[in-house]
């Protein structure tokens with residue numbers, strides 16, 4: 231008699247898979263990470279089977295004890311985490327796979343894994359928000375130029391600039407929350423595609439695993455990876471925010487700006503140029519955003535055009551997911567730490583913010599208050615700026631000459647900031663209120 235192939239699904243096969251096929255199809259080298267969730271799912275499933283009498287309480291207890299005790303080493307010839315766990319259970323586990331397929335099992339595992347990753351990422355996001363708020367708070371009086379087109383635009387408080395990132399991160403957290411709602415639904419009981427003839431206790435199992443409910447369509451449940459794509463999209467957007475923050479830090483730490491000094495431990499040197507102190511951490515955070523985008527596009531591409539329902543293509547969902555969770559988590563953490571070791575050079579900031587051109591708009595507003603239509607005022611001030619550039623006479627001086635001494639007063643930057651006192655604007659009063667709000671929210 232020929233030896234039966236060792237695969238759990240080997241019954242109808244006359245030979246096991248070729249070695250190259252085993253290597254090509256195995257996923258345990260990366261899906262081993264789902265192990266604790268596979269165990270949790272299996273424990274709940276065993277309890278569910280006991281509840282409907284497919285397992286006796288004693289059998290379920292034995293399986294559960296064994297699920298908690300086993301410490302297998304992953305074996306690639308057993309394909310994936312699910313089969314490795316089953317094999318490690320030995321003969322007590324032979325009834326466990328009743329009413330279950332790897333298709334609903336893997337969907338369950340990924341959801342459980344993602345649920346815990348999202349909660350980790352959310353605390354990382356709030357940790358970074360805290361470090362931004364702390365830096366803003368410590369330097370709440372510092373004024374910098376705000377930029378559009380990377381050209382000096384109008385004065386703002388540095389705190390206002392930093393709090394802009396706190397707002398972005400709050401939206402990122404909200405996106406993760408929203409995604410988590412669709413993650414936290416239990417597909418177990420969907421089987422391979424068409425549920426089960428056994429009266430599985432789906433609601434009970436879902437509750438055991440902390441899910442909010444069960445999926446409503448077995449075909450959708452095994453083919454759905456929307457929640458994974460949503461997560462990757464949320465991660466990509468969060469990465470985009472980090473890359474913008476990183477870019478600001480790169481610019482601000484340059485000699486040209488000089489607004490900040492990043493602590494030595496969060497910078498690196500050059501192998502050739504002894505004087506260099508490079509913002510590599512910020513640059514890497516900026517660069518890693520590429521991976522986050524790539525992972526999203528990879529998964530969307532994998533899913534595109536797949537026929538219903540489960541297809542093995544979907545095994546390719548895991549590495550992008552794992553990579554995005556890891557990449558984003560590390561980036562959030564290193565950014566938070568780096569900001570805690572970043573000092574603001576107040577003198578450089580204020581020197582840049584003292585550029586009178588930043589208040590050209592205020593001069594136009596001054597003329598508007600005297601009754602001049604804004605378009606005319608804009609033109610008049612523009613001409614004055616050109617004259618100042620041409621003659622080298624500072625703008626406040628030209629303004630005083632042309633519109634009287636009171637016109638020169640608009641060039642007091644502190645006064646100009648204080649005047650921007652409507653909700654969302656950067657007056658010290660408004661920014662102070664926002665700082666207080668964030669401190670309360672993040673406490």
Ligand code: ARG
Nearest residue numbers: 257310332333336542544545
């Ligand atoms: N390792 C597989 C995956 O990650 C598990 C599901 C396999 N199901 C199957 N019918 N081959 O997608």
